[in-house]
Amino acid sequence: MDEIDRKLLNIIQSDFPIAQRPYEILGNRLGISAQEALARVGALIESGIVRRIGPSFDSQRLGHVSALVAAKVPTEYLEQVAAVVSSYPQVTHNYGRDCEYNLWFTLICENQEQLERVLQEIKHKAGIEEMACLPAKRVFKIQVDFAL
Amino acid sequence: MTTKQRKIICALQGGLPLCEEPFHEVARQIGISVDELIKQIALWKQDGTIRRFGAVLNHRRAGFETNAMAVWNVPDEQVESFGRAAAKFSAVSHCYERPRFEGFNYNVYTMIHGTCRSDCEQTARAISELTAISDYRLLYTTAEFKKTSPKYFYEGLGDNP
Numbered sequence: 347m348d349e350i351d352r353k354l355l356n357i358i359q360s361d362f363p364i365a366q367r368p369y370e371i372l373g374n375r376l377g378i379s380a381q382e383a384l385a386r387v388g389a390l391i392e393s394g395i396v397r398r399i400g401p402s403f404d405s406q407r408l409g410h411v412s413a414l415v416a417a418k419v420p421t422e423y424l425e426q427v428a429a430v431v432s433s434y435p436q437v438t439h440n441y442g443r444d445c446e447y448n449l450w451f452t453l454i455c456e457n458q459e460q461l462e463r464v465l466q467e468i469k470h471k472a473g474i475e476e477m478a479c480l481p482a483k484r485v486f487k488i489q490v491d492f493a494l
Numbered sequence: 495m496t497t498k499q500r501k502i503i504c505a506l507q508g509g510l511p512l513c514e515e516p517f518h519e520v521a522r523q524i525g526i527s528v529d530e531l532i533k534q535i536a537l538w539k540q541d542g543t544i545r546r547f548g549a550v551l552n553h554r555r556a557g558f559e560t561n562a563m564a565v566w567n568v569p570d571e572q573v574e575s576f577g578r579a580a581a582k583f584s585a586v587s588h589c590y591e592r593p594r595f596e597g598f599n600y601n602v603y604t605m606i607h608g609t610c611r612s613d614c615e616q617t618a619r620a621i622s623e624l625t626a627i628s629d630y631r632l633l634y635t636t637a638e639f640k641k642t643s644p645k646y647f648y649e650g651l652g653d654n655p
Contacts, residue, residue: 355549355551358548358549359546359548359549359551360546360547360548361548362547362548362549364517364532364535364536364539364547365517365532366515366517366518366528366532367514367515368516368517369514370514380514381514384512384513384514387512387549388512390549391512394552395551395552396549396550396551396552397509397549397550397551397552397643398508398509398510398549398550398643399509399510399548399549399550400506400507400508400509400510400547400550400643401506401507401535401538401544401546401547402544402545402546402547402550403503403507403538403543403544403545403644403646404542404543404544404545405644405646407541407542407543408495408503408543408646409495410646414590414592414603416595416598424637425637428637428639428640429639431639431640432639432640435645435648437640438640438641438642438643438644439640439641439642440638440639440640440641441635441636441637441638441639442635442636442637442638442639443563443633443634443635443636444633444634444636445631445633446597447598448636450563450633451639451640454644454645454646456646476596478593478595478596478598480592480593480595481592481593482590482591482592483590483591483592483593484573484574484577484590484591485589485590485591486577486578486580486581486589486590486591487577487580487581487586487587487588487589488545488587488588489587489588489605
Protein backbone atom coordinates (compact mmCIF):
# COMPACT_ATOMS: atom_id res chain seq x y z
CA MET A 347 0.00 0.00 0.00
CA ASP A 348 1.63 3.27 -1.10
CA GLU A 349 0.72 6.90 -0.57
CA ILE A 350 -1.75 6.98 -3.46
CA ASP A 351 -3.52 3.87 -2.13
CA ARG A 352 -3.79 5.51 1.26
CA LYS A 353 -5.29 8.68 -0.23
CA LEU A 354 -7.60 6.62 -2.40
CA LEU A 355 -8.82 4.63 0.61
CA ASN A 356 -9.43 7.71 2.68
CA ILE A 357 -11.59 9.13 -0.12
CA ILE A 358 -13.56 6.03 -1.03
CA GLN A 359 -14.38 5.04 2.55
CA SER A 360 -17.04 7.69 2.79
CA ASP A 361 -17.08 9.51 -0.49
CA PHE A 362 -17.20 7.04 -3.35
CA PRO A 363 -18.50 9.11 -6.29
CA ILE A 364 -22.10 8.28 -7.14
CA ALA A 365 -21.67 9.02 -10.83
CA GLN A 366 -21.66 7.37 -14.22
CA ARG A 367 -17.87 7.10 -14.32
CA PRO A 368 -16.72 7.16 -10.68
CA TYR A 369 -13.16 6.04 -11.36
CA GLU A 370 -12.63 8.96 -13.69
CA ILE A 371 -13.56 11.32 -10.86
CA LEU A 372 -11.29 9.48 -8.43
CA GLY A 373 -8.47 9.49 -10.97
CA ASN A 374 -8.84 13.22 -11.47
CA ARG A 375 -8.68 13.86 -7.75
CA LEU A 376 -5.53 11.76 -7.39
CA GLY A 377 -3.79 12.71 -10.61
CA ILE A 378 -3.96 9.21 -12.08
CA SER A 379 -5.97 7.68 -14.91
CA ALA A 380 -9.41 6.12 -14.43
CA GLN A 381 -7.89 2.77 -15.41
CA GLU A 382 -5.27 3.05 -12.71
CA ALA A 383 -7.83 4.07 -10.07
CA LEU A 384 -9.92 1.04 -10.97
CA ALA A 385 -6.91 -1.26 -10.93
CA ARG A 386 -5.84 0.04 -7.52
CA VAL A 387 -9.29 -0.51 -6.04
CA GLY A 388 -9.27 -4.00 -7.58
CA ALA A 389 -5.93 -4.74 -5.93
CA LEU A 390 -7.20 -3.48 -2.54
CA ILE A 391 -10.18 -5.82 -2.83
CA GLU A 392 -7.96 -8.68 -4.01
CA SER A 393 -5.62 -8.28 -1.02
CA GLY A 394 -8.56 -8.24 1.38
CA ILE A 395 -8.08 -4.69 2.69
CA VAL A 396 -11.38 -3.63 1.15
CA ARG A 397 -14.28 -6.02 1.70
CA ARG A 398 -16.70 -4.32 -0.65
CA ILE A 399 -17.72 -0.97 -2.04
CA GLY A 400 -21.32 -0.06 -1.55
CA PRO A 401 -23.97 1.37 0.72
CA SER A 402 -24.25 0.92 4.47
CA PHE A 403 -27.96 1.09 5.10
CA ASP A 404 -29.57 2.30 8.28
CA SER A 405 -31.42 -0.92 9.02
CA GLN A 406 -33.98 0.83 11.23
CA ARG A 407 -34.94 3.20 8.45
CA LEU A 408 -35.54 0.18 6.23
CA GLY A 409 -37.91 -1.06 8.91
CA HIS A 410 -35.63 -3.86 10.01
CA VAL A 411 -34.85 -4.91 13.55
CA SER A 412 -31.47 -6.01 14.83
CA ALA A 413 -29.98 -7.32 18.03
CA LEU A 414 -26.79 -8.53 19.63
CA VAL A 415 -27.16 -11.95 21.23
CA ALA A 416 -24.97 -13.40 23.98
CA ALA A 417 -24.97 -17.18 24.48
CA LYS A 418 -23.37 -19.48 27.01
CA VAL A 419 -22.17 -22.63 25.27
CA PRO A 420 -20.12 -25.56 26.65
CA THR A 421 -16.63 -25.06 25.23
CA GLU A 422 -16.51 -28.47 23.61
CA TYR A 423 -19.60 -27.64 21.53
CA LEU A 424 -18.68 -24.08 20.66
CA GLU A 425 -17.73 -24.75 17.03
CA GLN A 426 -20.79 -26.89 16.34
CA VAL A 427 -23.17 -24.38 17.89
CA ALA A 428 -21.42 -21.54 16.07
CA ALA A 429 -21.90 -23.36 12.76
CA VAL A 430 -25.65 -23.64 13.36
CA VAL A 431 -25.84 -19.94 14.26
CA SER A 432 -23.80 -18.90 11.21
CA SER A 433 -25.98 -20.92 8.86
CA TYR A 434 -28.78 -18.36 9.22
CA PRO A 435 -28.62 -15.63 6.56
CA GLN A 436 -30.00 -13.14 9.09
CA VAL A 437 -26.86 -13.58 11.21
CA THR A 438 -24.24 -11.06 10.07
CA HIS A 439 -21.51 -11.38 12.71
CA ASN A 440 -20.68 -14.32 14.93
CA TYR A 441 -17.70 -14.38 17.30
CA GLY A 442 -16.29 -16.49 20.07
CA ARG A 443 -15.25 -14.30 23.01
CA ASP A 444 -13.29 -14.87 26.21
CA CYS A 445 -16.21 -14.49 28.58
CA GLU A 446 -18.62 -16.80 30.43
CA TYR A 447 -20.99 -15.85 27.62
CA ASN A 448 -18.65 -17.20 24.98
CA LEU A 449 -20.63 -16.81 21.76
CA TRP A 450 -21.80 -13.40 20.57
CA PHE A 451 -23.68 -12.81 17.35
CA THR A 452 -25.68 -10.08 15.64
CA LEU A 453 -28.68 -10.57 13.44
CA ILE A 454 -30.89 -8.39 11.28
CA CYS A 455 -34.48 -9.39 10.52
CA GLU A 456 -37.34 -7.87 8.57
CA ASN A 457 -39.47 -7.51 11.69
CA GLN A 458 -39.72 -8.39 15.38
CA GLU A 459 -41.71 -11.58 14.78
CA GLN A 460 -39.07 -12.93 12.44
CA LEU A 461 -36.33 -12.05 14.89
CA GLU A 462 -38.04 -13.93 17.70
CA ARG A 463 -38.80 -16.89 15.49
CA VAL A 464 -35.21 -17.15 14.23
CA LEU A 465 -33.83 -16.88 17.78
CA GLN A 466 -36.16 -19.59 19.09
CA GLU A 467 -35.20 -21.79 16.18
CA ILE A 468 -31.48 -21.26 16.78
CA LYS A 469 -31.86 -21.90 20.49
CA HIS A 470 -33.73 -25.12 19.86
CA LYS A 471 -31.61 -26.38 16.97
CA ALA A 472 -28.27 -25.61 18.62
CA GLY A 473 -29.38 -26.66 22.10
CA ILE A 474 -28.37 -23.36 23.70
CA GLU A 475 -29.51 -23.12 27.30
CA GLU A 476 -28.59 -19.60 28.24
CA MET A 477 -29.05 -16.83 25.75
CA ALA A 478 -29.74 -13.11 26.08
CA CYS A 479 -31.15 -10.95 23.30
CA LEU A 480 -29.78 -7.42 23.53
CA PRO A 481 -31.33 -4.92 21.11
CA ALA A 482 -29.79 -1.46 21.16
CA LYS A 483 -31.68 0.94 23.42
CA ARG A 484 -29.65 3.94 22.31
CA VAL A 485 -27.07 4.31 19.55
CA PHE A 486 -24.18 6.67 20.16
CA LYS A 487 -21.94 5.70 17.28
CA ILE A 488 -21.92 3.37 14.30
CA GLN A 489 -18.73 2.64 12.43
CA VAL A 490 -17.31 5.58 10.61
CA ASP A 491 -14.12 5.85 8.66
CA PHE A 492 -10.71 4.90 9.83
CA ALA A 493 -7.96 7.36 9.09
CA LEU A 494 -5.14 5.48 7.40
CA MET B 495 -40.98 0.68 0.04
CA THR B 496 -41.66 0.03 -3.64
CA THR B 497 -40.75 -3.10 -5.55
CA LYS B 498 -38.21 -1.09 -7.48
CA GLN B 499 -36.59 0.14 -4.27
CA ARG B 500 -36.37 -3.39 -2.92
CA LYS B 501 -34.72 -4.45 -6.16
CA ILE B 502 -32.19 -1.65 -5.85
CA ILE B 503 -31.33 -2.64 -2.28
CA CYS B 504 -31.02 -6.28 -3.36
CA ALA B 505 -28.64 -5.35 -6.15
CA LEU B 506 -26.51 -3.02 -4.00
CA GLN B 507 -26.29 -4.84 -0.67
CA GLY B 508 -23.50 -7.17 -1.77
CA GLY B 509 -21.39 -4.32 -3.15
CA LEU B 510 -20.76 -2.73 -6.54
CA PRO B 511 -19.29 -4.73 -9.41
CA LEU B 512 -15.69 -3.82 -10.17
CA CYS B 513 -15.80 -2.05 -13.53
CA GLU B 514 -15.51 1.43 -14.98
CA GLU B 515 -19.26 2.03 -15.00
CA PRO B 516 -20.55 0.09 -12.01
CA PHE B 517 -23.83 1.99 -11.71
CA HIS B 518 -24.66 1.27 -15.37
CA GLU B 519 -24.09 -2.39 -14.65
CA VAL B 520 -26.36 -2.40 -11.58
CA ALA B 521 -29.06 -0.38 -13.36
CA ARG B 522 -28.99 -2.86 -16.24
CA GLN B 523 -29.43 -5.74 -13.80
CA ILE B 524 -32.48 -4.12 -12.23
CA GLY B 525 -33.91 -2.86 -15.50
CA ILE B 526 -33.92 0.86 -14.74
CA SER B 527 -31.95 3.78 -16.13
CA VAL B 528 -28.63 4.72 -14.58
CA ASP B 529 -29.97 8.23 -13.88
CA GLU B 530 -32.85 6.80 -11.89
CA LEU B 531 -30.47 4.63 -9.88
CA ILE B 532 -28.10 7.48 -9.13
CA LYS B 533 -30.99 9.74 -8.15
CA GLN B 534 -32.38 7.14 -5.74
CA ILE B 535 -28.99 6.58 -4.10
CA ALA B 536 -28.55 10.34 -3.68
CA LEU B 537 -32.00 10.61 -2.08
CA TRP B 538 -31.24 7.78 0.33
CA LYS B 539 -27.94 9.37 1.27
CA GLN B 540 -29.72 12.63 1.91
CA ASP B 541 -32.46 11.21 4.13
CA GLY B 542 -30.09 8.92 6.02
CA THR B 543 -31.42 5.61 4.70
CA ILE B 544 -27.88 5.11 3.39
CA ARG B 545 -25.53 6.05 6.24
CA ARG B 546 -22.57 6.13 3.88
CA PHE B 547 -21.62 4.86 0.49
CA GLY B 548 -18.08 3.66 0.11
CA ALA B 549 -15.42 1.09 0.78
CA VAL B 550 -15.97 -1.19 3.76
CA LEU B 551 -12.57 -2.11 5.15
CA ASN B 552 -11.36 -5.28 6.68
CA HIS B 553 -9.90 -3.65 9.78
CA ARG B 554 -7.49 -6.47 10.44
CA ARG B 555 -5.97 -6.21 7.00
CA ALA B 556 -5.92 -2.43 7.22
CA GLY B 557 -3.56 -2.53 10.19
CA PHE B 558 -6.04 -2.68 13.07
CA GLU B 559 -5.14 -6.20 14.13
CA THR B 560 -7.07 -6.40 17.36
CA ASN B 561 -10.56 -5.52 18.42
CA ALA B 562 -12.14 -5.76 21.81
CA MET B 563 -15.73 -5.46 22.83
CA ALA B 564 -15.62 -3.34 25.94
CA VAL B 565 -18.68 -3.59 28.19
CA TRP B 566 -19.40 -0.93 30.79
CA ASN B 567 -21.58 -0.73 33.85
CA VAL B 568 -22.83 2.84 33.71
CA PRO B 569 -25.49 4.27 36.06
CA ASP B 570 -28.62 4.83 33.97
CA GLU B 571 -28.61 8.60 34.43
CA GLN B 572 -25.04 8.83 33.15
CA VAL B 573 -25.48 6.71 30.03
CA GLU B 574 -26.09 9.68 27.74
CA SER B 575 -22.95 11.58 28.74
CA PHE B 576 -20.86 8.40 28.84
CA GLY B 577 -22.04 7.36 25.37
CA ARG B 578 -21.25 10.74 23.88
CA ALA B 579 -17.80 10.80 25.47
CA ALA B 580 -16.89 7.26 24.37
CA ALA B 581 -18.13 7.92 20.83
CA LYS B 582 -15.60 10.72 20.45
CA PHE B 583 -12.68 8.30 20.61
CA SER B 584 -11.50 7.50 17.09
CA ALA B 585 -10.59 3.95 18.15
CA VAL B 586 -14.23 3.33 19.06
CA SER B 587 -16.23 2.23 16.02
CA HIS B 588 -19.54 1.38 17.67
CA CYS B 589 -21.16 2.49 20.89
CA TYR B 590 -24.58 1.30 22.08
CA GLU B 591 -26.69 1.17 25.19
CA ARG B 592 -28.14 -2.33 25.64
CA PRO B 593 -30.18 -4.01 28.38
CA ARG B 594 -28.42 -5.56 31.37
CA PHE B 595 -29.14 -9.26 31.82
CA GLU B 596 -28.85 -12.14 34.25
CA GLY B 597 -25.40 -12.15 35.81
CA PHE B 598 -24.14 -9.49 33.42
CA ASN B 599 -24.52 -6.04 34.80
CA TYR B 600 -23.07 -4.14 31.82
CA ASN B 601 -25.27 -1.79 29.84
CA VAL B 602 -22.99 0.06 27.40
CA TYR B 603 -21.05 -1.67 24.63
CA THR B 604 -18.13 -0.14 22.72
CA MET B 605 -16.12 -1.79 19.95
CA ILE B 606 -12.51 -0.74 20.34
CA HIS B 607 -9.96 -1.22 17.56
CA GLY B 608 -6.22 -1.20 17.95
CA THR B 609 -2.96 -2.55 16.68
CA CYS B 610 -2.62 -4.85 19.71
CA ARG B 611 -4.29 -5.69 23.01
CA SER B 612 -2.42 -3.09 25.03
CA ASP B 613 -3.55 -0.52 22.48
CA CYS B 614 -7.20 -1.45 23.16
CA GLU B 615 -6.56 -1.50 26.90
CA GLN B 616 -5.08 1.97 26.72
CA THR B 617 -8.15 3.30 24.93
CA ALA B 618 -10.45 1.68 27.50
CA ARG B 619 -8.40 3.16 30.34
CA ALA B 620 -8.59 6.61 28.76
CA ILE B 621 -12.39 6.32 28.45
CA SER B 622 -12.58 5.14 32.03
CA GLU B 623 -10.47 8.02 33.31
CA LEU B 624 -12.40 10.59 31.31
CA THR B 625 -15.81 9.36 32.43
CA ALA B 626 -14.97 8.06 35.92
CA ILE B 627 -16.66 4.76 35.06
CA SER B 628 -14.39 2.03 36.42
CA ASP B 629 -16.55 -1.09 36.19
CA TYR B 630 -15.78 -2.46 32.73
CA ARG B 631 -14.44 -5.53 30.97
CA LEU B 632 -12.71 -6.11 27.64
CA LEU B 633 -13.93 -9.17 25.77
CA TYR B 634 -11.51 -10.29 23.10
CA THR B 635 -12.35 -12.34 20.05
CA THR B 636 -11.33 -15.99 20.35
CA ALA B 637 -12.78 -17.05 17.00
CA GLU B 638 -14.38 -15.27 14.06
CA PHE B 639 -17.12 -17.60 12.85
CA LYS B 640 -18.94 -15.23 10.53
CA LYS B 641 -18.64 -11.70 9.23
CA THR B 642 -20.73 -10.62 6.27
CA SER B 643 -22.46 -7.56 5.01
CA PRO B 644 -26.12 -7.57 5.99
CA LYS B 645 -28.69 -8.81 3.51
CA TYR B 646 -31.92 -6.88 3.82
CA PHE B 647 -33.92 -8.44 1.06
CA TYR B 648 -33.56 -11.66 -0.83
CA GLU B 649 -33.89 -12.02 -4.56
CA GLY B 650 -37.23 -13.50 -5.54
CA LEU B 651 -38.83 -13.08 -2.11
CA GLY B 652 -41.66 -10.61 -1.77
CA ASP B 653 -40.72 -9.18 -5.10
CA ASN B 654 -44.11 -9.46 -6.71
CA PRO B 655 -45.61 -6.17 -7.80
